[in-house]
Each structure stands twice: as C-alpha cells, then as structure tokens.
Amino acid sequence: MEQIRVALQASDPLSQAGLASYLQARPELLLVRQADRAEAKVLVVSCDRLTGEVVATLRRCAAEVGTPVVLVTGEITETELLTAVECRVVAILPRAAVTAERLAHSVLAAANGGGVMPPNLVGELLKHIERLQRDVLTPNGLNASGLTPREIDVLRLMADGLDTNEIAGELCYSERTVKNVIYGVTHRLKLRNRSHAVAYALRAGMI
Amino acid sequence: MAADREISSSPFAGELFLTLATEGRLVVDTARANEVIEGLERTLSLARARLRVLKIWQHVPAQRVDDLPRELADDVVDAVFADQLAPGRLEQAVEELPKYIEALRQARRKVAPGDIA
Numbered sequence: 394m395e396q397i398r399v400a401l402q403a404s405d406p407l408s409q410a411g412l413a414s415y416l417q418a419r420p421e422l423l424l425v426r427q428a429d430r431a432e433a434k435v436l437v438v439s440c441d442r443l444t445g446e447v448v449a450t451l452r453r454c455a456a457e458v459g460t461p462v463v464l465v466t467g468e469i470t471e472t473e474l475l476t477a478v479e480c481r482v483v484a485i486l487p488r489a490a491v492t493a494e495r496l497a498h499s500v501l502a503a504a505n506g507g508g509v510m511p512p513n514l515v516g517e518l519l520k521h522i523e524r525l526q527r528d529v530l531t532p533n534g535l536n537a538s539g540l541t542p543r544e545i546d547v548l549r550l551m552a553d554g555l556d557t558n559e560i561a562g563e564l565c566y567s568e569r570t571v572k573n574v575i576y577g578v579t580h581r582l583k584l585r586n587r588s589h590a591v592a593y594a595l596r597a598g599m600i
Numbered sequence: 601m602a603a604d605r606e607i608s609s610s611p612f613a614g615e616l617f618l619t620l621a622t623e624g625r626l627v628v629d630t631a632r633a634n635e636v637i638e639g640l641e642r643t644l645s646l647a648r649a650r651l652r653v654l655k656i657w658q659h660v661p662a663q664r665v666d667d668l669p670r671e672l673a674d675d676v677v678d679a680v681f682a683d684q685l686a687p688g689r690l691e692q693a694v695e696e697l698p699k700y701i702e703a704l705r706q707a708r709r710k711v712a713p714g715d716i717a
Contacts, residue, residue, distance in 0.1 A: 475613045478620065508625050515628060518617070522636060522700060525611060526643045529693045532682035533650050534674070543674070 396423035397504045400433035400460070402450070404440040408488075412439055412465065415493040422500060431458050435503045437496070439465040439488070443473040451480035461503040465491050471521055478518065483510055540599055544578045547571060549600045552591045612692055614699025621706035633708035637701055644697040651690045654679040 399422050403409035416424045416437070425433050436454060440447045443466060454460060461483045469477065469485060477485065483506060484499040502511055510518075530536055540548070543564075550560045557575075561568045575587060584590045594600045620626035628636070657663065657676050665673050683690065 472611075475616055479616050481625075483625075508623070509627050510620070510625055515626065518620075518626070519628070519632070519636060521613070522640065525700075526639060528611060529647055529689060529697075530643060532678075532685055533646075533690075534678035534682075535646050535650070 396421060397435065397500065398423050398425050398433045399435050399437060399500055400425050400427070400430040401437045402427070402439070404447070408439045408465070412437060412496065415496050416500070418493055419497045422497065433460055435463060435500050436460045437463045437465065437500065441467045441488070443469060443477060448476055448480065451477070451482070455479075455481045461506065461508055463496070463499045463503050465496070471524065474517055475521065478510070478514065481508070483508070483514065485514070540578065540594070544574055545594075545600055547574045548578070548591055548594045551575075551587055552595060552600055610692060612696035614696040614703070617703035618699050621703040626703065626707040628704060628707040630708050633704045637704050640697055640701050640704070644694065644701070647690050647693040647697065650675070650679050651694055654683055654690065
C-alpha cells in the first residue's frame with residue numbers, strides 16, 4: 394500500500410506535536426519533514442485564527458505547489474472561509490473537535506478527491522450565496538421569493554378568502570392600492586388571475 | 601486564474617466561484633445547482649429593477665416623493681434608503697451575481713455533461 398505523504402504546519406508546538414502523533418499513528422499516512430513539504434500530497438495547517446500571516450502562508454503554498462489543505466482552526470468567519478477555499482483548503486476541522494479519526498478521514502479525502510471540494514464545504518459556499526442574496530434584497534424591502542412584504546400580506550389574506558375591500562380594511566390600504574398590488578404581482582409573474590396568484594404563492598411556499 | 605480576494609473586501613466573491621468552477625473544484629448536484637441558479641436569477645432581476653428605480657429617481661429634477669403614486673413611492677423610498685445604508689451595493693450585485701450564475705452552470709455541467717440550461 395502506497396503511503397500518502399502529509400506535511401504539517403501548526404502555529405504552536407503543542408498542536409504540532411499532537412497532530413503529528415495523530416498522523417503518525419496511521420499506517421497509510423507518512424508525515425514528511427518541513428523541508429520536504431513540496432513532496433506532500435496533502436498539507437495540514439493548524440492555527441487558532443486565520444490571521445494575515447496564515448493566509449499569506451496558505452497563498453504561497455497554493456501558488457507554489459497547489460497541494461490540497463486540511464485546515465484545523467478555532468473559529469472561522471464566512472469571509473475567512475472564502476479566503477481559505479481560495480487557498481485550496483478542502484476541509485476545515487474545528488480545533489476543539491479534531492480527533493485522530495477525523496483528521497485521517499479528511500486527509501484521505503483530500504488526497505483522493507482530486508481537488509474537488511467535499512459536499513459540506515460546498516454547502517457552506519451555497520450558504521454564502523443565500524446570505525448574499527438576503528443582504529442585497531432585505532434592505533430594499535424585497536426577498537428571494539420575488540415578492541415584497543406587502544404583496545405577501547395581500548396574497549396571504551386572499552388565500553384566507555378575503556375580498557379586496559376586506560383586505561384593504563385589514564391592511565389599512567385603499568382598495569385601489571390593493572388592486573394595484575394584485576395587478577402588479579400577477580402581471581410581473583405572468584399569472585392569469587387572483588386564484589392563480591394564490592396557488593402560485595402557496596405552491597412556492599411564499600405564503 | 602487567482603481570484604485574489606482580500607479578507608475584508610467586498611462581500612461578493614463571484615471571481616472566486618468562477619475560478620473554483622473553472623478549475624473543477626466546485627461541483628454541485630445538478631438539481632441543487634439549478635435551484636440556486638433560479639434564485640440568483642430572480643435576485644438579479646429584482647436588483648436590476650430596483651437599480652432602475654434608483655437611477656430614474658436620481659435623474660428626476662424635483663425629487664418629491666409625494667408626487668409619486670403610492671406603489672412607486674414605497675419602492676423609491678426603499679431604494680434610496682438602502683443605497684444610503686450600503687452605497688453601490690445594488691451595482692455590485694448586478695455585476696457580481698452573473699458570475700455566480702455562470703460558476704454554478706459550469707459546476708453543474710461537471711456533474712451532468714450535456715445538461716445545458
């Protein structure tokens with residue numbers, strides 16, 4: 394069985410020693426010396442936080458050898474996550490939860506993954522997209538459903554069976570405003586009539 | 601291509617996503633990718649519409665909200681206020697969201713070759 398060469402870089406001696414012992418305990422892994430880092434198939438980096446210095450190291454490694462990185466860190470923000478991913482980090486393990494088993498699993502996945510990010514990391518990136526959309530839409534009184542809060546209110550009351558007059562009374566709008574809201578949403582979403590609008594909103598989970 | 605982001609820069613990372621997809625590092629299940637693309641296209645369309653409102657308002661000689669129909673007035677107030685809180689955010693969104701969409705299209709193709717939108 395060919396051993397997978399792993400390089401390790403930790404920000405403190407204790408972490409270096411602890412993680413090294415985890416890696417050395419696995420027969421399928423071979424921990425290489427710092428000087429032979431370029432030969433490693435996977436790089437394990439341990440740090441408390443993703444400081445500028447750590448990022449610089451990761452960037453340098455990514456540019457020089459492009460080795461996939463398993464990052465063991467205390468906490469990480471969304472922005473730091475994006476930076477880490479950019480630097481070829483393919484797995485992030487929380488320091489408090491790292492075990493020999495988890496570390497070995499991440500290293501093996503990184504070595505065999507061909508650089509493809511694992512599903513949990515892709516999931517984190519997709520969460521970034523969701524958050525980004527909320528940040529763009531919410532301050533503008535919009536949401537990802539494509540309906541404004543006022544349109545959602547009107548559709549919800551329509552779904553409850555209220556007519557235009559009753560909706561206007563409930564929301565303290567004029568009847569004309571309610572009609573305009575309904576016209577706006579049906580026209581924009583190319584819906585045939587009020588029932589269609591309510592059905593559309595219910596089916597899409599908007600109301 | 602290096603995306604070359606700085607840690608505290610813009611919240612958008614369209615270039616990074618494009619890089620990840622181009623290099624084959626980002627692979628997303630086709631159904632999930634389509635779902636996210638659909639949401640992004642909707643958000644992009646809303647951002648463009650809101651940006652249009654903002655641009656029109658900025659070119660109105662006498663900016664009096666009371667002169668606008670109620671429905672439009674709400675949109676104008678929301679747009680102007682949001683632009684004061686985060687200036688240029690909508691412009692950034694209109695520029696960046698298409699990169700995410702393209703990245704996801706590429707990432708999806710890795711999963712299902714020939715499955716073109």
